[in-house]
Amino acid sequence: MCLLKDGSSSTPQRGSFSTLVFLLVLIHTCADQSLLTPSQPAVATVGEDIILPCHLDPAVDASDLTVEWRRPDLNPRFVYVWRDGLELESKKHPSYIGRTSVSIRNLKHGDVSLKLKGVQLFDEGTYGCFIPMLNREVPVKLLVGAASSLVISSRRSENNEVVLQCESEGWYPEPEVLWLDSVGNLLSDGPTETIRGPDGLYNVSSKVTVEKRDRNIFTCRVQQKNLNLTRETHVHVPEDFFKTQPSSVSTIILSVMVAVMAITTAVACWALYRRQNQKWDRKHSLTNTKRSSNDDTELHALTEEERETLPDSAESRTIGLLDERRVSEELDEKICEHRFLVDTVVLLMNYRADLVEQKIDMEKKLREAENQTQEETLTDGGTQTERTDMNSEGKNETDPKTKVESLKKELQEKETILTLILQEVDNLTKRKESVYRQINDIYSQREDEKEKGNETYAELTLSSSDA
Known part of the structure; x- marks a missing residue:
């Protein structure tokens, strides 16, 4: 059954002429209707x-x-x-x-x-x-x-180049990723990494190495041409980010200071050790000559039997001298170690003071960021445009919330470093105290060795006189 233009039913009425007319109208009406x-x-x-x-x-x-x-x-x-x-x-x-x-x-x-x-x-x-x-x-x-928002991050390569990475999850069909500069020129990028998840959606990631430009504004665009789906995000990279920077200035400074301190301590210890050796050689060369002459005179006065029972005084003195020298060398090593530990503790405490100042400044910035509420997002039809600013460390600052999270993360890192410094200072202090006790023990041992050597020499001299 067809419908007439006035919406009335197309059911035929009885009557031969009426039926014929209706059928003619019905055929014409059905022929004209379409979808x-x-x-x-x-x-x-x-x-x-x-x-x-x-x-x-x-x-x-x-x-x-x-x-x-x-x-x-x-x-x-x-x-x-x-x-x-x-x-x-x-x-x-x-x-x-x-x-x-x-x-x-x-x-x-x-x-x-x-x-x-x-x-x-x-x-x-x-x-x-x-x-x-x-x-x-x-x-x-x-x-x-399916389309999704984009996230841009940055890092430095091993060659100290600025590398931007654009990531987006939840696309269908598979999209393409483009990088553009501030005037719309395409940038050469690496191959896009595409992964299809169990939900059938595509996750894409693309990297590009950028150089300093007039405005330093770069655009990541993800698009699906067949469906006219496009999302893009602009990122501004500050000029100082293109300058050659160490990954952490504080770390470099600390490393240099520790290296200089270690070299200085090593040179000082070597000079001390050399002076002690020269002094030791001069002192004991004269002593050995004098004692050797006295021993020959004393031995001539002894009988054959006394010579056999008398300990080898020259050998005893040689052993004593070697023990004394060993003790002196060990003492010098401990003194140098103690000096190094003291200098290291001082250095770490100075570095800790610098970190505390940085932490105070960062807490101030955090309070300021928490008071900000501005967020800029432009949407136009199927195209969504976002603006992202990047600080000198390559972190996104799209809105205050992102900045707050970044500052909180940095503060947490500072707290961790401060805690590690205090732990290391505590360990070094305990070690320094232990070395100091060892130095005192060596001093006591050396005095005992000297006293024992003097007593032995006195006994030999007395025996010679009695003879």
């Missing part, structure tokens, strides 16, 4: 609602007609059925229950368009708008895409 849909596919992004258009032409009341929307690749194939003035939910494919509808108000004007809520990736495909009474079906193609 219209756009030639271009409908495009939707994941999560949004979409209208799949379909209209009767000429427009007539379709509320009493049967309207079917279906996908031939599904089983059951129906995504929506309108029959006898009711929606038949039981006929739908389970994935579309509660998600598809047709406006009853629009049906009266020949609009049988389908509304699809909460578009998902599996909704992509070709739908058929079918009116059984007209025996006509027209296809409507739906393309589904």
